[in-house]
Amino acid sequence: MRHVGAIAGRELRSLxxxxxxxxxxxxxxxxxGFFFLSEVIQFGNQVEQLQELGAFDELRDWxxxxxxxxxxxxxxxxxxxxxxxxxxxxxxxxxxxxxTEELLLTSPLSIWExxxxxxLAGASFVFVMTLIVxxxxxxxxxxxxxxxxxxxxxxLGLFLVSLSYVAVGLFASSxxxxxxxxxxxxxxxxxxxxxxxxxxxxxxxxDTFGGGGAVASTLRWISTAGHFEQIAKGWIxxxxxxxxxxxxxxxxxxxxxxxxxxxxx
Amino acid sequence: MGxxxxxxxxxxxxxxxxxxxxxxxxxRIMSPRPWKDRHPGMSLEQKPLPRAADPGGGAVVSEPGxxxxxxxxxxxxxxxxxxxxRWAVEDITFSIRxxxxxxxxxxxxxxxxxxxxxxxxxxxPTEGSARIAGHDIFDASLAARRxxxxxxxxxxxxxEMTVESYLRFVARIRDVPRTHRREAIDExxxxxxLVEVRAQVISSLSRGFRQRVGIAQAILAEPPVLVLDEPxxxxxxxxxxxxxxxxxxxxxxxxxxxxxxxxxxxxLREVEALCQRVILIDRGRKAxxxxxxxxxxxxxSLEDVFAQVVSADASVAKGRVS
Numbered sequence: 222m223r224h225v226g227a228i229a230g231r232e233l234r235s236l237x238x239x240x241x242x243x244x245x246x247x248x249x250x251x252x253x254g255f256f257f258l259s260e261v262i263q264f265g266n267q268v269e270q271l272q273e274l275g276a277f278d279e280l281r282d283w284x285x286x287x288x289x290x291x292x293x294x295x296x297x298x299x300x301x302x303x304x305x306x307x308x309x310x311x312x313x314x315x316x317x318x319x320x321t322e323e324l325l326l327t328s329p330l331s332i333w334e335x336x337x338x339x340x341l342a343g344a345s346f347v348f349v350m351t352l353i354v355x356x357x358x359x360x361x362x363x364x365x366x367x368x369x370x371x372x373x374x375x376x377l378g379l380f381l382v383s384l385s386y387v388a389v390g391l392f393a394s395s396x397x398x399x400x401x402x403x404x405x406x407x408x409x410x411x412x413x414x415x416x417x418x419x420x421x422x423x424x425x426x427x428d429t430f431g432g433g434g435a436v437a438s439t440l441r442w443i444s445t446a447g448h449f450e451q452i453a454k455g456w457i458x459x460x461x462x463x464x465x466x467x468x469x470x471x472x473x474x475x476x477x478x479x480x481x482x483x484x485x486x
Numbered sequence: 487m488g489x490x491x492x493x494x495x496x497x498x499x500x501x502x503x504x505x506x507x508x509x510x511x512x513x514r515i516m517s518p519r520p521w522k523d524r525h526p527g528m529s530l531e532q533k534p535l536p537r538a539a540d541p542g543g544g545a546v547v548s549e550p551g552x553x554x555x556x557x558x559x560x561x562x563x564x565x566x567x568x569x570x571x572r573w574a575v576e577d578i579t580f581s582i583r584x585x586x587x588x589x590x591x592x593x594x595x596x597x598x599x600x601x602x603x604x605x606x607x608x609x610x611p612t613e614g615s616a617r618i619a620g621h622d623i624f625d626a627s628l629a630a631r632r633x634x635x636x637x638x639x640x641x642x643x644x645x646e647m648t649v650e651s652y653l654r655f656v657a658r659i660r661d662v663p664r665t666h667r668r669e670a671i672d673e674x675x676x677x678x679x680l681v682e683v684r685a686q687v688i689s690s691l692s693r694g695f696r697q698r699v700g701i702a703q704a705i706l707a708e709p710p711v712l713v714l715d716e717p718x719x720x721x722x723x724x725x726x727x728x729x730x731x732x733x734x735x736x737x738x739x740x741x742x743x744x745x746x747x748x749x750x751x752x753x754l755r756e757v758e759a760l761c762q763r764v765i766l767i768d769r770g771r772k773a774x775x776x777x778x779x780x781x782x783x784x785x786x787s788l789e790d791v792f793a794q795v796v797s798a799d800a801s802v803a804k805g806r807v808s
Binding site: 224226227228231234235238239319320321322323324325326327328329330331483484 | 603606607608609610628629631632634636638640642643644645646647651655656658659660661703
């Protein structure tokens with residue numbers, strides 16, 4: 222695994238000289254700013270409304286974490302579904318498009334080193350994205366007093382989701398030499414993952430999957446949503462952490478298999 | 487087994503009976519390997535490689551008792567590659583001595599690139615195996631890959647990197663020791679006449695320069711064996727001459743670091759200018775393997791020799807179809 226650093230470093234440097242990284246980062250920052258601002262305004266309006274209605278009991282439970290940051294993180298999670306395929310699409314597809322695949326596969330590298338190196342490059346990029354998002358909750362600490370633990374948990378949740386999504390994107394990128402195909406395959410998988418809880422609901426209500434029993438709960442477990450919500454709420458459970466370990470690992474294994482398959486043909 | 491793929495003038499295959507023996511496809515030239523063994527890095531057990539045929543008059547003799555003859559730079563035994571139903575390369579056997587410059591010659595689509603990809607570990611052979619500097623491409627895949635520098639058909643460059651940072655990356659993944667990297671990069675830049683563009687971004691370089699960066703990448707780790715796939719294709723005459731000088735220089739670089747060079751081309755003049763020996767590949771098979779002097783001994787030109795071999799082969803192929 223000593224070549225991982227070389228692979229990851231080269232990929233990161235290439236990412237940051239390509240326009241894609243800057244387009245994604247710019248859009249990400251702008252969207253984060255926009256959604257944060259809209260949440261702040263909405264939060265203010267709601268507080269005002271509650272005051273006018275004289276609903277002081279509810280007002281007492283109203284807080285920055287549950288009513289401003291949670292929806293904000295939730296929205297950014299949806300943005301991730303679009304943003305991550307954008308940065309992951311070139312990770313392995315780029316090597317094929319450049320014909321540099323031949324350099325990597327004829328060098329004394331193991332395929333795991335290539336895949337893990339690429340993944341680490343994506344993970345570092347996603348870390349930068351998380352830092353950008355973390356800037357906005359940090360602002361809240363200047364003007365208000367949200368709970369530190371819960372805020373950090375939300376940021377951690379978003380980071381863990383991004384890491385999982387990068388693994389999905391890496392797998393999609395390993396299948397093709399075409400960036401667009403890699404983008405849409407990743408996007409499709411992520412969208413399906415996001416919709417799994419709804420599919421599970423359908424099953425639960427309509428008896429399609431045997432009364433929402435084992436199948437529905439399995440679907441719910443596979444989907445990122447539940448685990449993300451738990452962590453963002455501040456419930457850091459070993460089960461959810463295990464999910465965020467196993468999920469990316471599964472896609473890394475798939476990506477490794479796909480890269481290796483060049484040799485089977 | 488036991489069939490030697492040598493189609494020299496004196497070989498029995500050129501005469502009636504021998505030819506028909508040869509036309510029956512030797513589907514299995516060695517005992518079948520389990521699937522797992524075909525994938526580099528998945529099996530570590532040592533398996534004896536069937537001895538490659540002695541190229542005749544070989545200065546090096548394999549040691550008794552089946553130990554690998556490490557003195558060969560490249561030994562290929564029955565290399566075959568099948569894509570679907572089509573055999574792209576079939577039963578190619580040859581051995582190359584250290585310091586030799588050998589040309590793979592053949593029409594486009596003859597299987598030169600596939601053969602080179604198998605030697606460099608990019609593709610595993612469907613059947614047969616090879617040793618690079620004594621390392622089996624299956625059983626000692628990493629060591630074999632470490633021993634060979636490879637310039638693919640299109641140089642594997644990252645367009646957004648500078649020449650120097652690209653070579654630094656290659657030095658790292660090709661295991662050039664950290665303390666030696668600086669020196670190795672400087673030397674490769676100098677040998678390939680790239681010093682003045684070392685800080686330039688690769689996408690801004692001309693084709694000739696890119697090709698030289700590709701060669702610099704291949705020689706950087708000073709592997710004992712170099713495999714160059716069409717190193718001069720698409721270059722202008724001046725650039726062709728520069729690259730040829732460079733390749734000649736590689737093989738002459740003093741006893742300590744003299745490299746074995748295998749290059750492919752479909753230009754006859756190139757073979758004459760650079761190589762001591764020619765392996766002609768036609769329709770996936772080795773059609774000829776001989777030193778250049780031997781071929782041109784009777785005052786014949788290489789062109790005549792090749793036209794003869796290729797057309798003979800073609801008529802045989804036609805006969806097989808009808």
